[in-house]
Amino acid sequence: xxxxxxxxxxxxxxxxxxxxxxxxxxxxxxxxxxxxxxxxxxxxxxxxxxxxxxxxxxxxxxxxxxxxxxxxxxxxxxxxxxxxxxxxxxxxxxxxxxxxxxxxxxxxxxxxxxxxxxxxxxxxxxxxxxxxxxxxx
Amino acid sequence: xxxxxxxxxxxxxxxxxxxxxxxxxxxxxxxxxxxxxxxxxxxxxxxxxxxxxxxxxxxxxxxxxxxxxxxxxxxxxxxxxxxxxxxxxxxxxxxxxxxxxxxxxxxxxxxxxxxxxxxxxxxxxxxxxxxxxxxxxxxxxxxxxxxxxxxxxxxxxxxxxxxxxxxxxxxxxxxxxxxxxxxxxxxxxxxxxxxxxxxxxxxxxxxxxxxxxxxxxxxxxxxxxxxxxxxxxxxxxxxxxxxxxxxxxxxxxxxxxxxxxxxxxxxxxxxxxxxxxxxxxxxxxxxxxxxxxxxxxxxxxxxxxxxxxxxxxxxxxxxxxxxxxxxxxxxxxxxxxxxxxxxxxxxxxxxxxxxxxxxxxxxxxxxxxxxxxxxxxxxxxxxxxxxxxxxx
Numbered sequence: 001x002x003x004x005x006x007x008x009x010x011x012x013x014x015x016x017x018x019x020x021x022x023x024x025x026x027x028x029x030x031x032x033x034x035x036x037x038x039x040x041x042x043x044x045x046x047x048x049x050x051x052x053x054x055x056x057x058x059x060x061x062x063x064x065x066x067x068x069x070x071x072x073x074x075x076x077x078x079x080x081x082x083x084x085x086x087x088x089x090x091x092x093x094x095x096x097x098x099x100x101x102x103x104x105x106x107x108x109x110x111x112x113x114x115x116x117x118x119x120x121x122x123x124x125x126x127x128x129x130x131x132x133x134x135x136x137x
Numbered sequence: 138x139x140x141x142x143x144x145x146x147x148x149x150x151x152x153x154x155x156x157x158x159x160x161x162x163x164x165x166x167x168x169x170x171x172x173x174x175x176x177x178x179x180x181x182x183x184x185x186x187x188x189x190x191x192x193x194x195x196x197x198x199x200x201x202x203x204x205x206x207x208x209x210x211x212x213x214x215x216x217x218x219x220x221x222x223x224x225x226x227x228x229x230x231x232x233x234x235x236x237x238x239x240x241x242x243x244x245x246x247x248x249x250x251x252x253x254x255x256x257x258x259x260x261x262x263x264x265x266x267x268x269x270x271x272x273x274x275x276x277x278x279x280x281x282x283x284x285x286x287x288x289x290x291x292x293x294x295x296x297x298x299x300x301x302x303x304x305x306x307x308x309x310x311x312x313x314x315x316x317x318x319x320x321x322x323x324x325x326x327x328x329x330x331x332x333x334x335x336x337x338x339x340x341x342x343x344x345x346x347x348x349x350x351x352x353x354x355x356x357x358x359x360x361x362x363x364x365x366x367x368x369x370x371x372x373x374x375x376x377x378x379x380x381x382x383x384x385x386x387x388x389x390x391x392x393x394x395x396x397x398x399x400x401x402x403x404x405x406x407x408x409x410x411x412x413x414x415x416x417x418x419x420x421x422x423x424x425x426x427x428x429x430x431x432x433x434x435x436x437x438x439x440x441x442x443x444x445x446x447x448x449x450x451x452x453x454x455x456x457x458x459x460x461x462x463x464x465x466x467x468x469x470x471x472x473x474x475x476x477x478x479x480x481x482x483x484x485x486x487x488x489x490x491x492x493x494x495x496x497x498x499x500x501x502x503x504x505x506x507x508x509x510x511x512x513x514x515x516x517x518x519x520x521x522x523x524x525x526x527x528x529x
Contacts, residue, residue, distance in 0.1 A: 005281040013277045040278060040394055066297035066401065070283055070345040078283035086282045088293050088396045096396045098282050098293070110300050125281065 003077050004121040012041035014124060019055030021123045026116055028095055030056040039095035058093045060116045062130065065090040067108055087130050089116055099130040107132055139382070139418040142228070145235035147371035147378035147528055148363050150179025151488045155359025156327045156479030158251045164195045167360035168247040169204050175362040176205075180375035181241060186364070188212035188239030190226040192246040192482070193219060193515075194267040201245065212239035217269050219515025220430055221386065221405065222246065223361075223484040224523045228384040230365035240366060246484045247360025254356060270393045271517045279395075284345075287432065288353055290517070292345045294401040295435045299347040302450025306347075309434035310338040311456035312469070313351050313476055316431060318462055320473025322500040327355050328477035352434040357479035361488050368528065378528030379494045382508070383417025385409040389518040404436075405520025406443040406512060414445075417524040419508065421445045424524075426493055426509035427467050428486035431474040440512050443520070463501060471501040483513045487523070494527040 009017055012029070016039075019027040029041035033050035037058070044051055066088040073079045085108055089099040099116060101108070113133035118126040152174025154167045162170075176183055183205040190213065191198040198213040212233045216225035223246055230242035252260070279290055298304055317333035320326035333351065341351035371378035387408030389398050414420060421444050431437040438452040446467070447455045455461070461469035472478045472489035479485065490511045492498040503509075506527070513521035 007277050007281060009277045010273075013273065017277075039397060040274060046391070066293055066300075066396070068284070068289065068292035068296050068345045068347075069343075070289065070292075071343040072345070073283055073285075075283060075285055081283070084283055086284055086289075086293065088297075088401075098278055098284070098396070100282060110297060127281070 005077070005125060007125055009124060012043070016041050016055060017124050017126060020118055020126045021120045023057050024118065024120060025057040026060065026097070026118050026128060027055040027057050028093065029053050037093040037095050039097060058091050061092045061133070062089040062114050062116050064088070064108065064110055064112045064114060065096055066110060069105065069108070087114070089114060089128070089130050091116070097128050099128040101130040103130070103132055139416065141416045142231045142235055142384065143382050143416050143418065144368060144380055146231035146365050147368045147380045148487070148491050148525070149366050149371040149374045149376065149378060150175040150181065150364030151491045152178055152362045153325070153359070153485065153488055154247065154361070155357060155481065156325055157358040158327060160249065160252060160358040164247055164249055165200060165204070167358065168192070168196050168201065168245045171247060171360035171362040172201065172205060172243055172245045175243065175364045178375065179364045181364065183207050185241050186243050188230060188233050188242030190229055190242060190244045191215055193217045193222045193269070195248055212242065217267070218386070218519035218521070219269070220432060220482045221513035221515035221519040221521040223482055223487055224384065224511055224513035224521035225386050227363065227365060227381065227487060227523050228386065228521065231381045231384070234365065234367050240370065242365045243362060244365060245360065245362035246482045248482070249358045250356040250480050251358045269516050274394045288348050289345050290395060291433055291436060292348050293396055295433070296347050298402050298435060298439065298450070304435070304438065304450055305453055306339060307335065308438055308453030308456055309352055310335050311461065312431060312434040312437045313338050315462045316470045316474040316476035319471050319501055320477035323473050323478055326473040326478040327357055328473060347435060348433060354432050354475035354480050355477065357481070359479050359481045361481045361484035363484070363487055363491070371528065377495050379491045380526045380528045382419070382524045382526045383413045384521070384523040385412035385416065386519070386521045388520070392517065392519065395517045402439060402449070404439055404443050404514065404518050406440050406514065406522060407520070409520045409522050410444050413522040413524055419524060423508055424467065424510050425506040426471055426490070426503045427461070427469045428490050428509065428511040429469055430483045430486065430512045430514040431470055431476050432514060434476070436514055440514065463503070468503050471498060471503065483511070486511045490525050494525055
Protein backbone atom coordinates (compact mmCIF):
# COMPACT_ATOMS: atom_id res chain seq x y z
CA UNK A 1 0.00 0.00 0.00
CA UNK A 2 1.39 3.33 -1.02
CA UNK A 3 1.07 6.62 0.75
CA UNK A 4 -1.05 9.11 -1.11
CA UNK A 5 0.56 12.21 -2.53
CA UNK A 6 -1.50 15.40 -2.45
CA UNK A 7 -1.14 16.84 -5.90
CA UNK A 8 -4.49 18.60 -6.48
CA UNK A 9 -4.46 18.40 -10.28
CA UNK A 10 -6.48 20.82 -12.41
CA UNK A 11 -8.06 20.86 -15.84
CA UNK A 12 -6.92 18.04 -18.16
CA UNK A 13 -4.63 16.55 -15.53
CA UNK A 14 -7.64 16.15 -13.24
CA UNK A 15 -9.67 14.67 -16.10
CA UNK A 16 -6.90 12.12 -16.71
CA UNK A 17 -6.78 11.04 -13.07
CA UNK A 18 -10.59 10.99 -12.76
CA UNK A 19 -10.95 8.76 -15.83
CA UNK A 20 -8.19 6.41 -14.67
CA UNK A 21 -9.70 6.08 -11.18
CA UNK A 22 -13.19 5.44 -12.52
CA UNK A 23 -12.01 2.75 -14.94
CA UNK A 24 -9.45 1.28 -12.55
CA UNK A 25 -7.18 1.12 -15.58
CA UNK A 26 -4.73 3.52 -17.15
CA UNK A 27 -6.78 5.82 -19.40
CA UNK A 28 -5.00 8.16 -21.79
CA UNK A 29 -6.27 10.98 -23.95
CA UNK A 30 -7.44 9.56 -27.27
CA UNK A 31 -8.22 11.73 -30.29
CA UNK A 32 -11.68 10.84 -31.54
CA UNK A 33 -10.85 12.06 -35.04
CA UNK A 34 -7.40 10.67 -35.91
CA UNK A 35 -6.96 8.07 -33.14
CA UNK A 36 -3.72 9.59 -31.82
CA UNK A 37 -2.92 9.07 -28.11
CA UNK A 38 -1.44 11.95 -26.08
CA UNK A 39 -0.02 12.21 -22.56
CA UNK A 40 -0.09 14.45 -20.60
CA UNK A 41 -3.36 15.52 -22.20
CA UNK A 42 -3.63 18.75 -24.14
CA UNK A 43 -6.53 20.67 -25.58
CA UNK A 44 -5.68 20.16 -29.25
CA UNK A 45 -4.43 16.93 -30.80
CA UNK A 46 -0.75 17.46 -31.75
CA UNK A 47 -1.30 15.38 -34.90
CA UNK A 48 -4.57 16.73 -36.36
CA UNK A 49 -5.42 19.76 -34.14
CA UNK A 50 -8.81 18.26 -33.25
CA UNK A 51 -10.36 19.24 -29.93
CA UNK A 52 -12.51 16.10 -29.92
CA UNK A 53 -11.04 13.70 -27.38
CA UNK A 54 -11.89 11.07 -24.78
CA UNK A 55 -9.90 9.33 -22.05
CA UNK A 56 -9.85 5.67 -23.07
CA UNK A 57 -8.23 2.64 -21.44
CA UNK A 58 -4.93 1.51 -22.97
CA UNK A 59 -3.81 -2.11 -23.29
CA UNK A 60 -1.19 -1.93 -20.54
CA UNK A 61 1.48 -3.33 -22.87
CA UNK A 62 4.65 -1.27 -22.71
CA UNK A 63 8.42 -1.40 -22.65
CA UNK A 64 11.10 0.35 -20.62
CA UNK A 65 12.27 3.40 -22.56
CA UNK A 66 14.43 4.79 -19.77
CA UNK A 67 14.54 4.76 -15.98
CA UNK A 68 16.35 5.99 -12.92
CA UNK A 69 17.29 4.11 -9.77
CA UNK A 70 17.32 6.47 -6.80
CA UNK A 71 19.76 5.79 -4.00
CA UNK A 72 19.08 8.93 -2.01
CA UNK A 73 16.03 10.94 -1.01
CA UNK A 74 15.18 13.48 1.65
CA UNK A 75 11.46 12.89 1.20
CA UNK A 76 9.71 11.15 4.08
CA UNK A 77 7.64 9.00 1.70
CA UNK A 78 10.71 7.78 -0.20
CA UNK A 79 13.82 7.90 1.96
CA UNK A 80 13.16 4.51 3.54
CA UNK A 81 12.45 2.93 0.15
CA UNK A 82 15.89 3.49 -1.41
CA UNK A 83 16.99 2.19 -3.76
CA UNK A 84 13.77 2.66 -5.70
CA UNK A 85 13.17 2.70 -9.44
CA UNK A 86 11.10 5.04 -11.57
CA UNK A 87 10.56 3.82 -15.11
CA UNK A 88 9.79 5.72 -18.28
CA UNK A 89 7.28 3.24 -19.70
CA UNK A 90 6.52 3.50 -23.41
CA UNK A 91 3.02 2.19 -24.08
CA UNK A 92 2.31 0.36 -27.33
CA UNK A 93 -0.26 3.10 -27.95
CA UNK A 94 2.62 5.60 -28.05
CA UNK A 95 2.63 7.85 -24.98
CA UNK A 96 5.18 7.38 -22.21
CA UNK A 97 4.31 7.47 -18.53
CA UNK A 98 6.37 7.34 -15.34
CA UNK A 99 5.78 4.08 -13.48
CA UNK A 100 6.81 2.49 -10.18
CA UNK A 101 8.01 -1.09 -10.09
CA UNK A 102 9.19 -3.84 -7.80
CA UNK A 103 11.24 -5.43 -10.59
CA UNK A 104 14.80 -6.27 -9.57
CA UNK A 105 17.75 -4.09 -10.54
CA UNK A 106 18.83 -6.79 -13.02
CA UNK A 107 15.42 -6.84 -14.72
CA UNK A 108 15.32 -3.09 -15.28
CA UNK A 109 16.92 -2.44 -18.66
CA UNK A 110 16.01 -0.35 -21.68
CA UNK A 111 13.77 -2.24 -24.10
CA UNK A 112 12.45 -4.79 -21.57
CA UNK A 113 8.72 -5.54 -22.10
CA UNK A 114 6.48 -4.66 -19.16
CA UNK A 115 2.82 -4.62 -18.20
CA UNK A 116 1.21 -1.57 -16.63
CA UNK A 117 -1.53 -1.50 -14.01
CA UNK A 118 -2.82 1.25 -11.78
CA UNK A 119 -3.19 1.53 -8.02
CA UNK A 120 -6.12 3.88 -7.44
CA UNK A 121 -5.47 6.09 -4.42
CA UNK A 122 -8.57 8.25 -4.85
CA UNK A 123 -10.45 9.92 -7.68
CA UNK A 124 -7.64 12.46 -8.14
CA UNK A 125 -4.57 10.26 -8.10
CA UNK A 126 -3.51 6.77 -9.15
CA UNK A 127 -0.06 5.23 -9.28
CA UNK A 128 1.07 3.48 -12.45
CA UNK A 129 2.87 0.22 -11.60
CA UNK A 130 4.97 -1.83 -13.99
CA UNK A 131 5.80 -5.53 -13.82
CA UNK A 132 7.84 -7.73 -16.11
CA UNK A 133 5.66 -8.86 -19.01
CA UNK A 134 5.12 -12.61 -19.15
CA UNK A 135 7.06 -14.01 -22.05
CA UNK A 136 4.76 -16.24 -24.17
CA UNK A 137 5.77 -19.92 -24.19
CA UNK B 138 28.91 36.32 -43.51
CA UNK B 139 27.06 37.48 -40.44
CA UNK B 140 23.36 38.08 -40.18
CA UNK B 141 20.53 39.20 -37.94
CA UNK B 142 21.64 40.67 -34.64
CA UNK B 143 25.35 40.02 -35.13
CA UNK B 144 27.37 43.00 -33.91
CA UNK B 145 24.29 44.92 -32.82
CA UNK B 146 25.16 45.21 -29.13
CA UNK B 147 27.94 44.69 -26.62
CA UNK B 148 28.26 43.78 -22.97
CA UNK B 149 29.70 46.83 -21.22
CA UNK B 150 29.32 45.93 -17.56
CA UNK B 151 29.40 42.87 -15.30
CA UNK B 152 28.60 42.37 -11.63
CA UNK B 153 28.49 39.45 -9.22
CA UNK B 154 27.39 38.91 -5.64
CA UNK B 155 28.53 35.69 -4.06
CA UNK B 156 29.16 32.84 -4.03
CA UNK B 157 27.90 31.77 -0.62
CA UNK B 158 26.50 28.82 1.24
CA UNK B 159 24.32 30.76 3.61
CA UNK B 160 23.63 34.49 3.62
CA UNK B 161 21.55 37.03 5.52
CA UNK B 162 20.78 38.90 2.30
CA UNK B 163 17.45 38.58 0.53
CA UNK B 164 17.33 37.65 -3.13
CA UNK B 165 16.34 41.23 -3.96
CA UNK B 166 19.33 42.61 -2.05
CA UNK B 167 21.72 40.28 -3.85
CA UNK B 168 20.23 41.07 -7.25
CA UNK B 169 20.44 44.82 -6.56
CA UNK B 170 24.06 44.53 -5.40
CA UNK B 171 25.10 42.66 -8.55
CA UNK B 172 23.11 45.10 -10.70
CA UNK B 173 24.71 48.18 -9.13
CA UNK B 174 28.15 46.61 -9.59
CA UNK B 175 27.44 45.91 -13.27
CA UNK B 176 26.24 49.47 -13.86
CA UNK B 177 29.30 50.95 -12.13
CA UNK B 178 31.61 48.49 -13.89
CA UNK B 179 30.35 49.91 -17.18
CA UNK B 180 31.07 53.43 -15.94
CA UNK B 181 27.35 54.24 -15.97
CA UNK B 182 24.75 55.37 -13.44
CA UNK B 183 21.29 53.90 -12.75
CA UNK B 184 19.83 56.90 -14.57
CA UNK B 185 21.53 55.68 -17.77
CA UNK B 186 19.60 52.38 -17.66
CA UNK B 187 16.40 52.36 -19.70
CA UNK B 188 15.74 48.65 -20.10
CA UNK B 189 15.44 45.85 -17.54
CA UNK B 190 15.14 42.14 -18.24
CA UNK B 191 14.44 40.55 -14.84
CA UNK B 192 15.02 36.92 -13.82
CA UNK B 193 12.27 34.36 -14.53
CA UNK B 194 11.33 34.31 -10.87
CA UNK B 195 11.87 35.71 -7.34
CA UNK B 196 12.26 39.41 -8.24
CA UNK B 197 10.47 41.63 -10.74
CA UNK B 198 11.52 44.45 -13.05
CA UNK B 199 9.49 47.13 -11.26
CA UNK B 200 11.13 46.69 -7.86
CA UNK B 201 14.57 46.49 -9.46
CA UNK B 202 13.89 49.81 -11.20
CA UNK B 203 12.48 51.40 -8.05
CA UNK B 204 15.29 50.31 -5.71
CA UNK B 205 18.11 51.18 -8.11
CA UNK B 206 16.52 54.51 -8.96
CA UNK B 207 16.05 53.98 -12.68
CA UNK B 208 13.93 57.01 -13.61
CA UNK B 209 12.46 55.80 -16.90
CA UNK B 210 12.08 52.22 -18.08
CA UNK B 211 11.46 52.09 -21.81
CA UNK B 212 11.71 48.36 -22.30
CA UNK B 213 11.11 45.26 -20.19
CA UNK B 214 10.49 41.62 -21.03
CA UNK B 215 11.04 38.37 -19.17
CA UNK B 216 12.19 35.12 -20.81
CA UNK B 217 10.74 32.19 -18.84
CA UNK B 218 13.18 29.37 -19.30
CA UNK B 219 15.04 28.72 -16.06
CA UNK B 220 18.79 28.46 -16.60
CA UNK B 221 18.43 29.31 -20.28
CA UNK B 222 17.07 32.73 -19.27
CA UNK B 223 20.30 34.74 -18.81
CA UNK B 224 21.49 34.08 -22.38
CA UNK B 225 17.92 34.65 -23.58
CA UNK B 226 18.00 37.95 -21.68
CA UNK B 227 21.23 38.92 -23.46
CA UNK B 228 19.67 38.11 -26.86
CA UNK B 229 16.54 40.03 -25.90
CA UNK B 230 18.56 43.03 -24.77
CA UNK B 231 20.49 42.98 -28.05
CA UNK B 232 17.20 42.89 -29.95
CA UNK B 233 15.79 45.84 -27.99
CA UNK B 234 18.94 47.87 -28.59
CA UNK B 235 19.10 46.98 -32.30
CA UNK B 236 15.45 47.99 -32.66
CA UNK B 237 16.05 51.31 -30.94
CA UNK B 238 13.67 50.52 -28.09
CA UNK B 239 16.31 50.97 -25.41
CA UNK B 240 19.94 52.07 -25.11
CA UNK B 241 21.21 50.51 -21.89
CA UNK B 242 19.66 47.25 -20.76
CA UNK B 243 20.28 45.64 -17.37
CA UNK B 244 19.97 41.84 -17.21
CA UNK B 245 20.26 40.55 -13.62
CA UNK B 246 19.52 37.22 -11.93
CA UNK B 247 19.98 35.75 -8.46
CA UNK B 248 18.62 33.43 -5.84
CA UNK B 249 19.20 31.81 -2.48
CA UNK B 250 19.76 28.37 -3.91
CA UNK B 251 21.48 27.23 -0.73
CA UNK B 252 19.54 29.03 1.98
CA UNK B 253 16.10 28.36 0.52
CA UNK B 254 16.61 24.67 1.17
CA UNK B 255 18.17 25.20 4.57
CA UNK B 256 16.31 28.18 5.98
CA UNK B 257 17.45 29.83 9.20
CA UNK B 258 14.94 29.31 12.04
CA UNK B 259 13.78 32.93 11.83
CA UNK B 260 13.63 33.06 8.02
CA UNK B 261 10.31 33.81 6.35
CA UNK B 262 9.53 31.63 3.35
CA UNK B 263 10.10 33.14 -0.07
CA UNK B 264 6.71 33.50 -1.71
CA UNK B 265 7.85 34.32 -5.25
CA UNK B 266 7.59 31.47 -7.70
CA UNK B 267 7.88 30.75 -11.41
CA UNK B 268 5.13 30.76 -13.98
CA UNK B 269 6.45 28.05 -16.33
CA UNK B 270 3.89 25.25 -16.81
CA UNK B 271 6.42 22.49 -16.25
CA UNK B 272 5.99 22.85 -12.49
CA UNK B 273 2.49 21.45 -12.98
CA UNK B 274 3.91 18.51 -14.95
CA UNK B 275 6.42 17.83 -12.21
CA UNK B 276 3.81 18.07 -9.45
CA UNK B 277 1.25 15.88 -11.20
CA UNK B 278 3.41 13.24 -12.87
CA UNK B 279 7.00 13.10 -11.54
CA UNK B 280 7.05 14.16 -7.89
CA UNK B 281 4.57 11.45 -6.74
CA UNK B 282 7.13 8.88 -7.92
CA UNK B 283 9.94 10.21 -5.74
CA UNK B 284 11.23 12.48 -8.51
CA UNK B 285 11.06 15.75 -6.64
CA UNK B 286 13.79 17.96 -8.08
CA UNK B 287 16.12 18.46 -11.01
CA UNK B 288 18.52 15.50 -10.59
CA UNK B 289 15.59 13.08 -10.51
CA UNK B 290 13.79 14.66 -13.48
CA UNK B 291 16.81 14.78 -15.76
CA UNK B 292 17.96 11.30 -14.72
CA UNK B 293 14.83 10.03 -16.47
CA UNK B 294 16.43 10.82 -19.82
CA UNK B 295 20.11 10.78 -18.89
CA UNK B 296 19.98 7.08 -18.00
CA UNK B 297 18.90 6.37 -21.58
CA UNK B 298 21.85 8.45 -22.82
CA UNK B 299 24.25 6.45 -20.67
CA UNK B 300 22.82 2.98 -21.31
CA UNK B 301 21.84 3.27 -24.99
CA UNK B 302 25.03 5.00 -26.12
CA UNK B 303 27.37 3.38 -23.62
CA UNK B 304 28.59 6.69 -22.19
CA UNK B 305 31.34 5.99 -19.65
CA UNK B 306 31.28 7.68 -16.24
CA UNK B 307 34.77 8.98 -17.02
CA UNK B 308 33.22 11.21 -19.70
CA UNK B 309 31.03 12.92 -17.10
CA UNK B 310 33.91 12.84 -14.66
CA UNK B 311 36.07 14.84 -17.06
CA UNK B 312 33.54 17.70 -16.85
CA UNK B 313 33.47 17.59 -13.05
CA UNK B 314 37.26 17.42 -12.77
CA UNK B 315 37.85 20.28 -15.26
CA UNK B 316 35.37 22.55 -13.49
CA UNK B 317 36.88 21.77 -10.10
CA UNK B 318 40.39 22.38 -11.38
CA UNK B 319 39.38 25.77 -12.80
CA UNK B 320 37.58 26.71 -9.57
CA UNK B 321 40.95 26.51 -7.77
CA UNK B 322 41.96 29.64 -9.72
CA UNK B 323 38.81 31.55 -8.76
CA UNK B 324 38.79 33.39 -5.45
CA UNK B 325 35.01 33.41 -5.14
CA UNK B 326 34.40 29.80 -6.18
CA UNK B 327 32.55 27.77 -3.56
CA UNK B 328 34.71 24.72 -4.25
CA UNK B 329 38.06 26.52 -4.07
CA UNK B 330 40.41 24.55 -1.88
CA UNK B 331 38.60 21.25 -2.41
CA UNK B 332 40.37 19.22 -5.07
CA UNK B 333 38.56 16.56 -7.09
CA UNK B 334 40.37 13.76 -8.91
CA UNK B 335 38.82 11.29 -11.35
CA UNK B 336 39.21 8.63 -8.63
CA UNK B 337 37.28 10.82 -6.19
CA UNK B 338 34.61 11.35 -8.81
CA UNK B 339 34.20 7.64 -9.55
CA UNK B 340 33.82 6.88 -5.84
CA UNK B 341 31.14 9.53 -5.40
CA UNK B 342 27.84 7.87 -4.39
CA UNK B 343 24.83 7.78 -6.67
CA UNK B 344 22.02 10.21 -5.99
CA UNK B 345 19.84 8.78 -8.71
CA UNK B 346 21.38 6.82 -11.59
CA UNK B 347 23.25 7.82 -13.65
CA UNK B 348 23.88 10.90 -11.49
CA UNK B 349 26.45 10.69 -8.77
CA UNK B 350 26.79 13.39 -6.15
CA UNK B 351 29.71 14.86 -8.10
CA UNK B 352 27.64 15.04 -11.29
CA UNK B 353 25.48 17.68 -9.63
CA UNK B 354 26.28 21.37 -9.40
CA UNK B 355 26.55 23.20 -6.09
CA UNK B 356 23.65 25.03 -4.47
CA UNK B 357 24.64 28.61 -3.71
CA UNK B 358 23.32 32.00 -2.69
CA UNK B 359 24.38 34.48 -5.33
CA UNK B 360 23.47 37.02 -7.98
CA UNK B 361 25.04 38.27 -11.20
CA UNK B 362 24.19 40.90 -13.78
CA UNK B 363 25.27 42.31 -17.11
CA UNK B 364 24.73 45.69 -18.76
CA UNK B 365 24.19 45.64 -22.51
CA UNK B 366 24.39 48.63 -24.83
CA UNK B 367 25.18 49.47 -28.44
CA UNK B 368 28.69 48.71 -29.69
CA UNK B 369 29.21 52.43 -30.40
CA UNK B 370 28.26 53.49 -26.89
CA UNK B 371 30.23 50.62 -25.34
CA UNK B 372 33.40 51.92 -27.02
CA UNK B 373 33.17 55.11 -24.96
CA UNK B 374 32.75 53.28 -21.66
CA UNK B 375 35.26 51.90 -19.15
CA UNK B 376 36.09 48.51 -20.64
CA UNK B 377 36.88 46.88 -23.93
CA UNK B 378 33.42 46.01 -25.34
CA UNK B 379 32.43 42.36 -25.62
CA UNK B 380 30.41 42.08 -28.79
CA UNK B 381 27.35 39.92 -29.35
CA UNK B 382 28.19 37.98 -32.53
CA UNK B 383 25.32 35.54 -32.66
CA UNK B 384 22.72 33.86 -30.53
CA UNK B 385 19.57 31.80 -30.54
CA UNK B 386 17.10 29.96 -28.35
CA UNK B 387 15.57 26.56 -28.99
CA UNK B 388 13.05 24.32 -27.27
CA UNK B 389 12.23 20.63 -27.32
CA UNK B 390 8.85 19.54 -28.64
CA UNK B 391 6.93 19.31 -26.39
CA UNK B 392 8.45 21.90 -24.09
CA UNK B 393 6.27 21.39 -21.01
CA UNK B 394 7.10 17.74 -20.40
CA UNK B 395 10.25 15.65 -20.42
CA UNK B 396 9.52 12.11 -21.55
CA UNK B 397 6.95 12.42 -24.36
CA UNK B 398 9.33 13.67 -27.02
CA UNK B 399 10.15 11.58 -30.08
CA UNK B 400 13.84 11.85 -29.07
CA UNK B 401 14.11 12.48 -25.34
CA UNK B 402 17.81 13.35 -25.70
CA UNK B 403 17.30 16.21 -28.14
CA UNK B 404 17.83 19.46 -26.25
CA UNK B 405 16.67 22.95 -27.10
CA UNK B 406 20.33 23.63 -27.86
CA UNK B 407 20.22 21.11 -30.73
CA UNK B 408 17.78 23.45 -32.44
CA UNK B 409 19.47 26.70 -31.42
CA UNK B 410 23.17 26.07 -32.04
CA UNK B 411 23.19 25.95 -35.87
CA UNK B 412 21.21 29.20 -36.02
CA UNK B 413 23.61 30.95 -33.66
CA UNK B 414 26.71 29.86 -35.58
CA UNK B 415 25.08 30.94 -38.85
CA UNK B 416 24.24 34.36 -37.40
CA UNK B 417 27.82 34.83 -36.23
CA UNK B 418 29.27 33.47 -39.47
CA UNK B 419 31.57 31.11 -37.58
CA UNK B 420 31.90 27.38 -36.89
CA UNK B 421 32.26 25.57 -33.54
CA UNK B 422 35.96 25.00 -34.23
CA UNK B 423 36.52 28.79 -34.17
CA UNK B 424 35.74 28.87 -30.44
CA UNK B 425 38.60 29.53 -28.02
CA UNK B 426 36.65 28.76 -24.84
CA UNK B 427 33.32 27.16 -23.96
CA UNK B 428 31.22 28.31 -21.02
CA UNK B 429 28.72 25.44 -20.94
CA UNK B 430 25.65 25.35 -18.70
CA UNK B 431 26.63 22.56 -16.34
CA UNK B 432 23.79 21.90 -13.94
CA UNK B 433 24.74 18.24 -14.39
CA UNK B 434 27.83 16.80 -16.07
CA UNK B 435 25.85 14.57 -18.44
CA UNK B 436 23.73 17.53 -19.57
CA UNK B 437 26.98 19.35 -20.42
CA UNK B 438 28.08 16.34 -22.50
CA UNK B 439 24.81 16.40 -24.43
CA UNK B 440 25.28 20.14 -24.99
CA UNK B 441 28.76 19.60 -26.43
CA UNK B 442 27.19 17.12 -28.85
CA UNK B 443 24.39 19.56 -29.67
CA UNK B 444 27.02 22.20 -30.46
CA UNK B 445 28.60 19.87 -33.00
CA UNK B 446 31.80 18.93 -31.16
CA UNK B 447 30.89 15.23 -31.23
CA UNK B 448 28.28 12.79 -32.49
CA UNK B 449 25.52 11.69 -30.14
CA UNK B 450 27.14 9.65 -27.37
CA UNK B 451 30.64 10.62 -28.46
CA UNK B 452 31.48 13.57 -26.20
CA UNK B 453 33.68 11.32 -24.07
CA UNK B 454 36.41 11.53 -26.71
CA UNK B 455 36.09 15.31 -26.86
CA UNK B 456 36.46 15.89 -23.12
CA UNK B 457 39.37 13.53 -22.44
CA UNK B 458 43.11 14.16 -22.14
CA UNK B 459 42.73 17.71 -20.87
CA UNK B 460 41.09 19.00 -24.06
CA UNK B 461 38.56 21.00 -22.00
CA UNK B 462 41.00 22.14 -19.33
CA UNK B 463 42.97 25.38 -19.34
CA UNK B 464 45.93 24.77 -21.62
CA UNK B 465 43.81 22.44 -23.76
CA UNK B 466 42.18 23.26 -27.08
CA UNK B 467 38.73 24.09 -25.70
CA UNK B 468 38.91 25.31 -22.08
CA UNK B 469 35.47 24.76 -20.54
CA UNK B 470 33.97 26.72 -17.65
CA UNK B 471 37.15 28.57 -16.82
CA UNK B 472 35.50 30.01 -13.68
CA UNK B 473 34.53 26.60 -12.32
CA UNK B 474 31.00 26.62 -13.69
CA UNK B 475 27.85 25.73 -11.83
CA UNK B 476 29.66 22.58 -10.77
CA UNK B 477 32.35 24.32 -8.72
CA UNK B 478 32.02 28.12 -8.75
CA UNK B 479 28.34 28.25 -7.92
CA UNK B 480 24.88 28.07 -9.42
CA UNK B 481 23.96 31.50 -10.68
CA UNK B 482 21.70 30.27 -13.47
CA UNK B 483 24.56 30.57 -15.95
CA UNK B 484 24.79 34.34 -15.65
CA UNK B 485 28.18 33.55 -14.09
CA UNK B 486 29.08 31.91 -17.42
CA UNK B 487 28.33 35.14 -19.29
CA UNK B 488 30.29 37.15 -16.71
CA UNK B 489 33.26 34.80 -17.14
CA UNK B 490 33.07 35.00 -20.93
CA UNK B 491 33.24 38.80 -20.63
CA UNK B 492 36.27 38.60 -18.32
CA UNK B 493 38.01 36.27 -20.76
CA UNK B 494 37.34 38.54 -23.75
CA UNK B 495 38.46 41.62 -21.83
CA UNK B 496 41.63 39.66 -21.02
CA UNK B 497 40.91 40.17 -17.33
CA UNK B 498 40.42 36.55 -16.29
CA UNK B 499 43.57 36.43 -14.17
CA UNK B 500 45.11 33.00 -13.64
CA UNK B 501 42.33 31.44 -15.73
CA UNK B 502 42.98 33.65 -18.75
CA UNK B 503 42.84 31.91 -22.13
CA UNK B 504 45.83 33.57 -23.73
CA UNK B 505 44.83 36.20 -26.29
CA UNK B 506 41.30 34.85 -26.81
CA UNK B 507 39.10 36.72 -29.28
CA UNK B 508 35.95 34.60 -29.46
CA UNK B 509 34.03 32.09 -27.35
CA UNK B 510 30.57 30.85 -26.53
CA UNK B 511 28.14 30.60 -23.65
CA UNK B 512 25.21 28.20 -23.40
CA UNK B 513 22.12 28.10 -21.24
CA UNK B 514 19.91 25.15 -20.29
CA UNK B 515 16.73 25.47 -18.35
CA UNK B 516 13.54 23.92 -17.08
CA UNK B 517 12.84 20.81 -19.16
CA UNK B 518 15.52 21.32 -21.80
CA UNK B 519 15.16 24.88 -23.07
CA UNK B 520 18.41 25.87 -24.72
CA UNK B 521 20.18 29.14 -25.46
CA UNK B 522 23.54 30.07 -26.92
CA UNK B 523 25.48 33.29 -27.39
CA UNK B 524 28.70 33.68 -29.34
CA UNK B 525 30.75 36.58 -28.03
CA UNK B 526 33.83 38.34 -29.35
CA UNK B 527 36.44 40.81 -28.15
CA UNK B 528 35.39 44.19 -29.47
CA UNK B 529 37.48 46.58 -31.48
